[in-house]
Amino acid sequence: MYEEPYRWVEAVGNRRQYLDDQLKEGTPVVGVTYERGILLMTMSKGTPKLYEIYDRLALGGMGHPADLEKLRFNLLEMAHVEGFNRSASDVTGSRLVKYGIAPVIKQAFEEVFKAPFIVKMLLAELGQKSGKDGFLTINYDGTFEERSQSAVLAATSVVEQKMIEYVRRQSIVSLKDAVDVSIRTWAVGDRAQRSALEDGEGRDEAKPDSDQEMIGAETLYAHVRRCIPEKTIECVLLDRQVQGPSKYRALEADELEAVLPTDLNPSLS
Amino acid sequence: MQSDFYQLLKAQGYILGVSGQAGARQELTTATTILAFKYRDGVLVAGDRRATAGNMVMYDRTDKVLEIDRSSVMAIAGVPATAYEMARILEHSFKYYRRTQLQELSFEGKLRALSKLLKENVAAALAGTGAVAPIFAGYDAGQEAAKIYFYDILGAEFEGVEYAVSGSGSSTIRGILHYLNTWGEQPLSAMPEEQATVQALRLLTSAAEFDSATGGVNREAGLYPVIKFITAGGVRVMPDLQLRSLFESRVARSV
Secondary structure, three states, X not given: OOOOHHXXXXXXXXXXXXXXXXXXXXXXXXXXXXXXXXXXXXXXXOOOOEEEEEOOEEEEEEEOHHHHHHHHHHHHHHHHHHHHHOOHHHOOHHHHHHHHHHXXXXXXXXXXXXXXXXXXXXXXXXXXXXXXXXXXXEOOOOOEEEEOOEEEEOOOHHHHHHHHHHHHOOOOOOHHHHHHHHHHHHHHHHHHHHHHHHOOOOOOOOOOOOOHXXXXXXXXXXHHHHHOOXXXXXXXXXXXXXXXXXXXXXXXXXXXXXXXXOOOHHHHO | OOOOHHHHHHHOOOOOOOOOOOOOOOOOOOOOOEEEEEEOOEEEXXXXXXXXXXXXXXXXXXXXXXXXXXXXXXXXXXXXXXXXXXXXXXXXXXXXXXXXXXXXXXXXXXXXXXXXXXXXXXXXXXXXXXXXXXXXXXXXXXXXXXXXXXXXXXXXXXXXXXXEEEOOOHHHHHHHHHHHHHHOOOOHHHOOHHHHHHHHHHHHXXXXXXXXXXXXXXXXXXXXXXXXXXXXXXXXXXXXXXXXXXXXXXXXXXX
């Protein structure tokens, strides 16, 4: 029956609804640049959501863990084979996404008899110089968007927009700033998602958060403190000052504690 | 999920080395001197910098002590094209494993990876077009110790409990290492870093004295051997400035 164009469009629409529904309880991911590189941050329940892909590439994802793993392996294979056959500088986020996984995700999304990938992904790429750092976000339908300075993943585009608006108003220089802003931005996203869920809405039609402008840092820290018992703050860096070709490193617990906003530190101990 | 980078390459049609013709054996080229020994803080790995083709000096700035990852080093003796290719495969294999499995490949796994590459290369090695006899040294996080292994061209793996040598100048310094370790003022494994470095410089200078394919120190050009240390903190390179200072004060008097 999907041979009829209308049926096919309807099926794709149903798929979009299904995927939005699957992702509505996912945990947001935030990526920001700072003076030494890029910070990716999320809060996860046990299974990590942030990964190293190549020397200057890191991945954040939300969605089904098995789908995320499959696409992560695709990226790793492509990156390492390309890095071996050509050179590390030929492994770019843009090529991996545009000619690698975005077409795969799109194809899976449109093949209505097969299961789509229940994922949203954020690929961060450390440039050779400060100011050349970038992000690529990929949606479950294969559409991708290139950004600089910051990028986010959240359940819906409305929530993502709220997070982007929030992060844009912040000033980030040091790692401490980056951790602070990313945690607050995460809280903006997570609050908006929970609010949409409570209102029984999970999609782009979610009502705009009228008091968004008014949300103070204390409210956001309080939200994070409430989440900490069941979730762990996960931060990874692409740090330009790391020796050697691989610039990826996870922020260890003691290092994270040293740069966390004081409002959050007691919650960790 | 194998996470074996070499298998991934092979699945895409990659072939290591040049396939050799059985029986067409030529003189094996292992013109170099590389050495590794345990000192007080870990393992020191050193190599001269000369690359030769027959009796011709091709290059005097070769780095034969290659950092494979943050905690392991492969020193190469043999055909450079194959040796460098093996080092690149290993480097990518270890990174690929770490990134896919979210944990480091074990030290035994790293040793096995090199052994497998050498076995794959046997035909080229026997034909004389790709013989490699490397030393692999690294920090074994499981046993909290730096270790040395050396290989023959067929892939057999041996632990150098105290030290290991390879290359055309190795026969000269193997005896010296044995003497130093057995009857020296203190065993190699008790030497502090500076003393170990001086010994490595003296050993490579001795090898260059008797083996034309081993490059000695070229003071005019500022060319010194490559010396790297492997400790619990990872791999570290001894800077040329320090090598120069130690060479001038404690090695050069008799050269």
